[in-house]
Amino acid sequence: MTTTLQAPPKKNRRLVFPFTAIVGQEQMKLALLLNVIDPKIGGVMIMGDRGTGKSTTIRALADLLPEISVVAGDPFNSDPNDMEMMGEELREKVENNEHIDTVQKKVPMIDLPLGATEDRVCGTIDIEKALSEGVKAFEPGLLAKANRGILYVDEVNLLDDHLVDVLLDSAASGWNTVEREGISIRHPARFVLVGSGNPEEGELRPQLLDRFGMHAEIRTVKDPDLRVQIVEQRAEFDQDPQGFLANYDEQQKALQQKLVDAQNLLPQITIDYEIRVKVSEICSDLDVDGLRGDIVTNRAAKAIAAFEGRTEVTVDDIRRVMPLCLRHRLRKDPLESIDSGYKVEKAVDRVFGLDVE
Template identity: 75%
Template sequence: MKLALILNVIDPKIGGVMIMGDRGTGKSTTIRAIADLLPEIEVVSDDLFNSHVSDYDLMSDFTKQKVVDSSPVSTEFIKVPMVDLPLGATEDRLCGTIDIEKALNEGIKTFEPGLLAKANRGILYVDEVNLLDDHLVDILLDSAASGWNTVEREGISVRHPARFVLVGSGNPEEGELRPQLLDRFGMHAEIRTVKDPSLRVQIVEQRTQFDQDPYSCLEKFHGQQQDLKNRILLAQKKLSSIGIDYDLKVKISQICGLLDVDGLRGDIVTNRAAKAFAAYQDRDEVDVMDVKQVIILCLRHRLRKDPLDTIDSGTKVNQIVNDILS
């Protein structure tokens, strides 16, 4: 789970993480904690969409117009947005809608941004994603895939960037996800309750210490947190220069073919994740061990479900991987 989140922070184009597991295993806690590892980002000050000051693909129309007009653009640094999508959210709240207050008071049609606008260049987290309404899921997936949100409402037409790391969590007891939705998540992590008594005691003690004195707990791990932050920053810078051998690419695609994975998303995500992992390990070239570390996370949820199959999908992937990458 932690590895999948870190790799998505290094390369957001991996496509997000779906985390399924037992209740009370720290899924939400871990996801919310990842925001603290992210460096601050530079945004245009008076922009509603966290626009980038120089990357044209991450600019709203408002900022693009300023650049075209050669108007001065002021910027500020903010923490990477971490936006929660509640289960009861409406389509208007997600996509944005007309600003009723301005329309009534000033007679002006203006756009009021939604959660997709707030999440641009950040993380969008959906807890209990398997309980989310289907039409909201479709909107979410379209935005996550295209990187843009288009709103056509009451005579207003707005298109703005919506580049975010989509992170979902859920409990399999509450129902399975549609295969189309599962396939859109780059990686999939399964969490089980810890069985080892000494490890459970360690978790309980750490939790108790945190409840009693959160600040000293944060201080205690500050050094490790900073080291991890620096490591992620270095990996982000190194990512574009990481190479992957052609023969290794062929083997990844061979594994996807043998596992009967539909489409090519599995191949693409595995290649991206292996590069991100190599960058995280401070290497210049992807090797077999990098692929082995990430491939189960990338393919487990893409296998066709067979009700009569007694083998776990992760074990099935592992068997094929060991045969091909031995």
């Protein structure tokens, strides 16, 4: 049995720049929205110049998302309607028909600091308490807090490779396992992993980069008129955040509803067999290792169709998402630069017969 409680009033809640007001950076925005519609796409790696609004956009996306229903007092933001994604203790309560309170809360947005230790990220087990009292004393980490939300790692290319591996494993499986001295704790950790960085400070190893679902490249806006518009918008927001947010309220609500509708429509989306064969042909032609490229492209194409309210994937959907899904998988040498998307676009045009020449 569950009851829904009102969440406590939000006191001095930090005002966030609205997602619909962000100008430009279409690749990054599209990749983020598609991952929200289908988190199984596998996250986004955003590489680009400093000061291009990466952090602002990700915080704006988290703020845009509708509130979620969680079990009150649960450290993992467990969904009261999904027993498959509950911790052991909570699942036992549900199976025993114990009373469970639920609350509505904002989608969590967790920043992972560069200096974070593995214990801080994964959580720790209090061995002393476990041995003396016979209970699994677990101190949840950042992965627990990020469950059903967004985990953002700025400068992910400077993070220890082992930690990146842990994050990617959890993001892919939806679970985090902590083992120490023969004691094991497993909890849900399903989140959208978003990494960002500046390519001047080094790239991730190709093996790790390949495990990010999508890769968006962003550049500093060159158009003077657009730059002025961005500067003026920011000044307007800083001067009167409430008024600025009110101007975008309708657009924010419309986009929020569009995302909810897309999530509901996603299971109904189909991709024609011929299109799927051609997607795999492109991945093969580009010598993409493994099958992640094929899988992610299919998922992203379904997500963009759902976002636009259609039930069938088109060739245009493939053309729009494939560069984001494959560009970072073409690099064989760590010293090689990541393709801008040109090679992928040419391959798509060739295989689908879209060449204008």
